Amino acid sequence: MKQRFNTLDLQVALHELSVCFSGCRVTNVYDINNKTYLIKLHKPDSKAIVLIESGIRIHCTDFDWPKNMIPSGFSMKLRKHLRSRRLEKVSQVGVDRIADLQFGSGEAAYHLIVELYDKGNILLTDYEFTIISVLRPRTDENSDVKFTVREKYPFHLAKQNEKLTLEKVKELICDAKQNEDLKKILTFNLSYGAPLIEHCLSIGDFPDKCIIDKNFNRDDDIEKLFNALLLGEKIIEELKTEIHPGFIVTKITKAIKLELEKNKELENEELVT
Structure with missing residues (x-):
């Protein structure tokens, strides 16, 4: 089972979110646990829910996830700033496993930045990328950059694409x-x-x-x-x-091979009898 998104997974998921949900307004934000959040968008005649799990994944979902009865402080902060705003833009930051979801436009815009590497993080910033709220405040060990309220989000630290030659x-x-x-x-x-x-x-x-x-x-x-x-x-x-379908892949391990052989033997015995 895939444990977390890689770069390709993120690119595919963000393209799908952009195609399916751009222009949709946020109706509410819920939390499943302290790392996983649901953003419900208004889309006529269909479900429009974005699931975000800090450090792991971001994608649309139709599943009826169990929500916390009492929303967390971080959920309340997201509700306050994102509710009723349109999802204007979905993009990847450089070639890193970082997603930038822009809600609203101009000086009224807010950005939800989702980090899917290491321990992960979710940050809410204003239109100038000044951090308003952060799920996991921290200081970068390599650069002393602070991921805390009132600091600027450090886009310069993200990996940038280099043309292959x-x-x-x-x-x-x-x-x-x-x-x-x-x-x-x-x-x-x-x-x-x-x-x-x-x-x-x-x-x-x-x-x-x-x-x-x-x-x-x-x-x-x-x-x-x-x-x-x-x-x-x-x-x-x-x-x-392009929007691509997902694939379920299984590896034939030794245990699976033994199970298949055992089932085949049982089928042969039934045919004989």
Whole structure:
């Protein structure tokens, strides 16, 4: 079971929210627990609910979630500033796992910023991105930036997209140590996310465990790798412009194989009798 959203999940979910709910007004905000919130929007003849779980996920939902009888202080703050405002814009901050939901426009706008990395966070800011309320006040250890009320949200800390070039790929491979895992190198340095990196390497016909200088040649395989990664760039652009269905995937583990074999034996016995 997927534990939290990766970059691709976020891009797909935000595009769906933008297409389905842009222009809808907020009717109410509820909390399920101290990390999970529901934003109910007005949309004629259909449910329009956005589920936000700090550090984990953000998406539309039709499920009838159990709500807390008494709303939390953070929910009340969101109700005060967001209720009756239109959802004007949904965007990703850089290429980080951060969503920015804009309610209202101009100087009357409010931004709900949802962080889906590490321990996560949800912040409400005004139109100038000054923090009004924050679910988890904290100070960034690396930069001493404060995520607290009356501070500006630090957009400059978010990862920004860098255009993929052959030179960039060559640089990554040249800097790699002998016997390093190619997938780990690419996952750490590119904003694709591990699943898309795996897909690109598979399409490029690289082995599952591709090791630098063992089954990856620094000279001969660079262009092949670059072309495989360009496919990843194309997939990312498609995900930003089209609504895609989700897929349920299962891995056939040893336990599942044994169960399948056992069921097959029982079926054969029944056929014999």
